[in-house]
Amino acid sequence: MSVPYAKLPAWVDFGLIPLLNLTVAFLFAGLVVLMAGESPVRAAILMVEGAFGYGEGVGFTLYYATNFIFTGLAVAVAFHCGLFNIGGEGQAYVGGLGVSLACLWLDHLVPWYITFPFAILGAALFGAGWALIPAWLQAKRGSHIVITTIMFNFIASSLMVYLLVETLKPPGSMAPHTRAFAEGGQLPKLDWLLALFGLDIGGAPFNVSFLLALVAAFLVWVLIWRTRLGYEIRTTGASPKAASYAGIPQARIIIITMLISGALAGMMAINPIMGDQHRMQLDFVTGAGFVGIAVALMGRSHPAGIIPAAILFGMLYQGGAEISFEMPNISRDMIVIIQGLVILFAGALENMFRPALTVFFANLSALRSTDRALEAGE
Amino acid sequence: MEFLSTLSVLAESTIRVSVPLILAALAGLFSERSGIFDIGLEGKMLAAAFAGGAAAAVFQSALMGLAAAIAVSVFLALVHAFASITERGNQIVSGVAINFIALGATVILGQAWFEQGGRTPQLEAGSRFQTVELPFVETLSAVPVLGPIYDLLSGHFLLTYFAFLMVPFSWWVLYRTRFGLRLRAVGENPGAVDTAGISVTWLRYRAVICCGILCGFAGAYLSMAMTAGFVKGMTAGKGFIALAALIFAKWKPVNVMFACLLFGFLDALAIRMQGNPLPLIGQVPVQLMQALPYILTVILLAGFIGKAVPPKAGGVPYVKER
Amino acid sequence: MSDIAIELRGIDKSFGSVHANKDIDLTVRRGTIHGIIGENGAGKSTLMSILYGFYQADAGEIVVNDQPVTIKDPNAAIAAGIGMVHQHFMLVENFTVLENVMLGAEDNQVLNRGITRARTELKRLEAEYALDVDPDAIIEELPVGLQQRVEILKALYRGADILILDEPTGVLTPAEADHLFRILAQLKEEGKTIVLITHKLREIMAITDEVSVMRRGEMVATRPTAQTSVEELAELMVGRHVLLRVDKGEAHPGDVKLDVKDLTVIDQRGVTMVDNVSFSVRAGEIVGIAGVAGNGQSELLEAIAGIRKATSGTVMLKGQSINVTGQADAAALRKRGLAHVPEDRHNVGLVLPFEQNENSILGYQDDPAYLSGALLNIDGIRGEAAREIEKYDIRPPNCRLKTANFSGGNQQKIVLAREMERDPDVLIIGQPTRGVDVGAIEFIHRRIIEMRDAGKAILLVSVELDEIRSLADRILVMFAGRIVGERDNTASEGELGLLMAGVEETREAAE
Secondary structure, three states: OOOOOOOOOHHHHHHHHHHHHHHHHHHHHHHHHHHOOOOHHHHHHHHHHHHHOOHHHHHHHHHHHHHHHHHHHHHHHHHHOOOOOOOHHHHHHHHHHHHHHHHHHHOOOOOHHHHHHHHHHHHHHHHHHHHHHHHHHHHHHOOOHHHHHHHHHHHHHHHHHHHHHHHHOOOOOOOOEOOOOOHHHOOOEOHHHHHOOOOOOOOOOOEOHHHHHHHHHHHHHHHHHHEHHHHHHHHHHHOHHHHHHOOOOHHHHHHHHHHHHHHHHHHOOHHHHHHHHOOOEOOOOOOHHHHHHHHHHHOOOOHHHHHHHHHHHHHHHHHHHHHHHHOOOOOOHHHHHHHHHHHHHHHHOOOOOHHHHHHHHHHHHHHHHHHHHHHHHO | OHHHHHHHHHHHHHHHHHHHHHHHHHHHHHHHHOOOOOOOHHHHHHHHHHHHHHHHHHHOOHHHHHHHHHHHHHHHHHHHHHHHHHOOOOHHHHHHHHHHHHHHHHHHHHHHHHOOOOOOOOOOHHHOOOEEOOOOHHHHOOOOOHHHHHHHHOOEEHHHHHHHHHHHHHHHHHHHEHHHHHHHHHHHOHHHHHHOOOOHHHHHHHHHHHHHHHHHHHHHHHHHHHOOOOOOOOOOOHHHHHHHHHHHOOOOHHHHHHHHHHHHHHHHHHHHHOOOOEOOOEOOOHHHHHHHHHHHHHHHHHHHHOOOOOOOOOOOOOOOOO | OOOEEEEEEEEEEEEOOEEEEEEEEEEEEOOOEEEEEOOOOOOHHHHHHHHOOOOOOOEEEEEEOOEEEOOOOHHHHHHOOEEEEOOOOOOOOOOEHHHHHHOOOOOOOEHHHHHHHHHHHHHHHHHHHOOOOOOOOEHHHOOHHHHHHHHHHHHHHOOOOEEEEEOOOOOOOHHHHHHHHHHHHHHHHOOOEEEEEEOOHHHHHHHOOEEEEEEOOEEEEEEEHHHOOHHHHHHHHHOOOOOOOOOOOOOOOOOEEEEEEEEEEEOOOOOEEEEEEEEEEEOOEEEEEEOOOOOOHHHHHHHHHOOOOOOEEEEEEOOEEEOOOOOOOHHHHHHOOEEEEOOOHHHHHOOOOOEHHHHOOOOOOOOHHHEEOOEEOHHHHHHHHHHHHHHOOOOOOOOOOEHHHOOHHHHHHHHHHHHHOOOOOEEEEEOOOOOOOHHHHHHHHHHHHHHHHOOOEEEEEOOOHHHHHHHOOEEEEEEOOEEEEEEEOOOOHHHHHHHHOOOOHHHHHHO
């Protein structure tokens, strides 16, 4: 029997379907919580309370969201060029090196707002640098970027451990982290922003880099949809043959895209290093690079979708920390599962509900036109 | 003499480390040759290792552990198959998702069920795999040249022998059976298979199930043979090294074995060298040793494999042309 | 047993809003060659796909050899004795002929046991039907004509009594096509029933016993071939008198704008696709390159347009050389006044997910008119796109609509509008009306003539000989990568057909 047909309205395409995907992902996550012997509903309530219930919670949520905006943007930019950059984790880690060098150099000499641009530059340069080799290999040798970036994540981990243990830690110290930064290497908190909404930031490290993330999101939008480079990136991603036809130098575009992607991932490092810990320590990235993949998929690679998606995952992180007080078995690793489920349903299974919805809307419009015909007939 | 004994230790070590790689790479071989890319070897192996360790501890039986490992791995493989084949989703995204789901779930469930910080309980002798000695190995080891080789071949886990036997078996399946012919065909031109009256979907599902089964063995080996229990994150990237080996081997079974042995050797070398100065070079930082397999994989991908030709229909969901 | 091999009653099939088959009735008599003719999109392929089990009809019945059958997949079709030779061969390129023939009928789980039987049977079939092919040859090393034989052998090996051939001569030379027809005649003699799908009127007249005409999803008429004519069939196909020729005046060629000398293109397989080709195109003339698809025309166009690297030779554009053997630079060529309408509009000429206005700057994205500072001049781009929509009657007239949502003909107009509105000096066009409906074809042809009359130099490549003969002022015939003949537009189809088949010029001249 033929399937009734109706083109889906835009709000379904961009609103309902992503929402459905997300809901199903959370339902399955709830299943895992059940299997671990806890109540998913209680976990969900705890999570939302922990994330938004009080000022400090909101502060933490937005602090984490800052990380994910950067890494989400990084993955999204690469997606537009048809590239899957899984290396955000490593690029962020190495980006931290750039941030730390800027801070270690300037923190005693100048106030934070002078150090800040240098830190941004350092983060971007080092992050981009870490993406350069996989980018070049993909562009010039056809080596699959997914595998090379995965490898580079592992290499980054080894490299940074070595640097922290052997070079960057202050002499005489046993702990693998740099010395603490002076005021010039510390970013001010956004307590005044939260106060505008009547919220007390408490101890949350919600800081100025959030504003940087918003600016970055805007600039990414401009880049991808309003510049010639963005046009070339999108063309290369959508159709390499058309890109060749249009005279677009694909190898160069691939490399440039990955450099931008790596730079964005690198900038993520500013948040924890300058905004919270005020030093660089082991594994400050804590999986944000991978969350970025989920955020980009959920946000359909568009900044307007990435920001809410990042806040959602920020909520998961902050709420997740709250849950583990009451439910010690549901640790932060729960978020990894949710991340995986979101990637699955918003990524690989994104069109799963489309046929059913198409039938639904077709029947709906058939009913409507019958109604109208009846009315007209009377 | 010292050199020979180092060599034999290295050889033992190489074999031990290569087994999960071989199993996982062969798993990937079946899947990718049928046209379904699989980045999720890591996740399947990890989940299987956890299931194996958990079931073996609970039921006090190695066989139950193995069964559980295979079952879980096949389950995840079916999820990947559903996303890739039925829903025609992006196969790389699906593989990445499965890796994360496995990573998170093994820790959460491990902690919830056993409360040992993400591990499963230490397995007793009866609940895990033991090594097996080949007949007469004691007496034959005195024979020059062949003796030590025989000695080398003896004393491994059953799963080890299984893994190496799977290499010629996979070759035979792929090139000498109807299933293998059709599997290779569907990875090159699914239209040809479809018009010949063969179900592309069912064929690919079977290939992915084979992948799941082999990953199950790989995971079981990790938590029930190589070590006595599951430890959080114990695959540590082996699934990706297996994938790299598969690509390096240009998707051929016998090449896969050699590639995995090579990577296994490098890993064994890294462990051996740790802390000891290398001749001429001096002290090598331990982190470099740890990163070495990954660095070498990148070099291999850059230099020799650059344009290796994957199965033509690889990664592309099959849609009937209109 | 009656003499009816296949009967289709009331077959109806829709894909979404496209009603591909509307209540089709068809009767195919046993032991005949039955042609089905129709334009692109008439529904012939859908109908045959239903018969072969690729799709299930929404309504209707299929009766094969007097038995009603449900054909839910190719297996059922094969079991009913139906075999299909596809337009795009369904062969595994790196398998041998034997492996391809065996696929699906291997006889046994263990291959070795079935192979001997397969080999014997294959040899027998080859001998019986004059379809000689080396069973151990690898498909990708065989020429197209031989690959097609393997397709036929596959069907015969599975015991097909009824053979469906879908546009079989699209990739064959006239000589190979003749050989194919001889094979079909032989098969008919052995009692096989053949259904031939084609859009080529001449083939229908040449070998079919009966012909059915489809138009816009409907079965319009069935005639015994002996009792109809090319004109009647054409009219049935399009539903009105078709101007087989576009009205055009004389050409007034001016300076040479494009000069190709000794151009050679060898592809990655080491095959010489373009072999020392030389010709020139003047302002105000249309040079048409005729030839069967696959004789190097595509590679020639791509080399001139800068999207494929040539091996040797020179090309001069308006007196200045193009670096055809070096790094391809399509963008630079555009700046110098060369526009290119590619053969493959879907994958090359357009980015389907983009909006129409975004596609209207494809290739011209660095034009200062489209940029304001570092940003794209969105208003300017959309304005230009809207202008093109109006001028070229592109429907629906919405420059924000995704290009994938336009019909084939309108997509082609989007590409043409883009390339033509740049006011190029040289325009190279490949397959301008492939997959385009008749109304749009006339529009497109007229625009091309207008460009010529405005003094542009136009190089036209088309596999439709009628299109070449109707538009071109000078006709070059390409065969096996070489220009084997040049004629003016009064040349007859027969003359051109011979050249397209590789009959040497000198030999012809000697007669």
